[in-house]
Amino acid sequence: MLMKTASRARKSVSGSAKVKKERAPEQLRRSILKSALKLFEIHGYHATSVDDIVKDAGFTKGALYHHFPGKEDILLELQRAYIDNRVESARTVLEKHESVQDRLRHLILEGVIAIGKFRAPVAVFSQERRFLSQKRFAEVKRKRDELERIYVSVVGQGIKEGMFNESVQPRIASFAILGMLAGAYGWYRPNGPLSANEVADQLCRLVIDGLAKGRKVGEKLP
Amino acid sequence: MLMKTASRARKSVSGSAKVKKERAPEQLRRSILKSALKLFEIHGYHATSVDDIVKDAGFTKGALYHHFPGKEDILLELQRAYIDNRVESARTVLEKHESVQDRLRHLILEGVIAIGKFRAPVAVFSQERRFLSQKRFAEVKRKRDELERIYVSVVGQGIKEGMFNESVQPRIASFAILGMLAGAYGWYRPNGPLSANEVADQLCRLVIDGLAKGRKVGEKLP
DNA sequence: TGGTACATTCCGACCAGCCGGTATGTTATT
DNA sequence: AATAACATACCGGCTGGTCGGAATGTACCA
Structure with missing residues (x-):
């Protein structure tokens, strides 16, 4: 229950603007992909729910569906x-x-x-x-x-x-x-x-x- | 809708009593197993529902769970x-x-x-x-x-x-x-x-x- | 042979919980 | 101000599994 907003405290050290710095959304994508990969390996695709993935990645379903169509x-x-x-x-x-x-x-x-x-x-x-x-x-x-x-x-x-x-x-x-x-x-x-x-x-x-x-x-x- | 009770008209040709004739429940078991095997191969275990199995085998869930614990x-x-x-x-x-x-x-x-x-x-x-x-x-x-x-x-x-x-x-x-x-x-x-x-x-x-x-x-x- | 008590087999309806996906609102970034 | 990036709450449909009762088979006895 604590740390409710912790995940939103993204690093604002965006450095010089021109340099393609790692944007926050990319971190989420990678995090989702990483969790999904892990869970798919263990439980299989069909036995892994979207909720499982976002829970493991520390996000919510809304965020996931904002970046992935399905x-x-x-x-x-x-x-x-x-x-x-x-x-x-x-x-x-x-x-x-x-x-x-x-x-x-x-x-x-x-x-x-x-x-x-x-x-x-x-x-x-x-x-x-x-x-x-x-x-x-x-x-x-x-x-x-x-x-x-x-x-x-x-x-x-x-x-x-x-x-x-x-x-x-x-x-x-x-x-x-x-x-x-x-x-x-x-x-x-x-x-x-x-x-x-x-x-x-x-x-x-x-x-x-x-x-x-x-x-x-x-x-x-x- | 017709044939409602057709499946229950099991063959009563039980022949001579001493000979171990194939009992009806065994047919159901085999039928379930056969359908499950087919569907598991095509869709995988987790993507195959119990309903899919009994539908393919031509029975109902009640019958399945009478013969299989799960x-x-x-x-x-x-x-x-x-x-x-x-x-x-x-x-x-x-x-x-x-x-x-x-x-x-x-x-x-x-x-x-x-x-x-x-x-x-x-x-x-x-x-x-x-x-x-x-x-x-x-x-x-x-x-x-x-x-x-x-x-x-x-x-x-x-x-x-x-x-x-x-x-x-x-x-x-x-x-x-x-x-x-x-x-x-x-x-x-x-x-x-x-x-x-x-x-x-x-x-x-x-x-x-x-x-x-x-x-x-x-x-x-x- | 026929009746009857009992066990087996099976159906149809039902359940709580979870599924993938969405709608809407709130916060952060530009 | 506008847009992107999220959180929250919610949805209809499906999930594995249960339950009460009806149909059927079977054993026994008269």
């Missing part, structure tokens, strides 16, 4: 931010590395790192994006398909260059790798016994070298 | 049926096959087949089981851990027998394979271009032989 727009904004970031990261990997082995290795490493850095967004993206309305889901899906295409293209490149076995389809191999990474959310912890590098190394070993030991030279050439 | 018990029963079945299938694989390669291959095949045969349960299990209450979730998790342990033990066996590369940890390899399979729900369709056997074959190739082509003989022996 609950779903919050989810959409979270998904956008996440998938855009992931696609960009994947593209950066392609720019920084040319060889197939390097590209695939760093793609996988990037995926593992993302789980550590963006645990909540990763979970919310994979579990809640299906609750977006058709049109909004389609937008997110398009971007996610782009990510897939990057993986497929790298595996395809490996086959064309004669580095990878042509008997495995790039699409399936890529989807399998993506699935591996998605599943890693369930067991990989950045503060756990294995570092992101070590985990990525293990996964690379698995999909590049395979489990089987040696005796692999004499594969029939076409 | 909404969550429906979810629990679905999860139990699914995971028990999967664990049993995995155990059968171990019984039928002795060699590591056979075991792993058929474990993966079984996983792919399960996606085709039990699409809805697979989806609901992976996406909705987290909404069970602590105690119930723990029960389901115990069983699912058993499934994991089977995979881990097979990979471990492969390493002990010298078939598999000892540089990859059984736990990680197993989790990766399980993730692969879980992800396959998103792209594998039993009526699609590839059969379950072909998909399983691709995945086996990936995790057993790896993507890399040949040149693998000279690995340092300990």
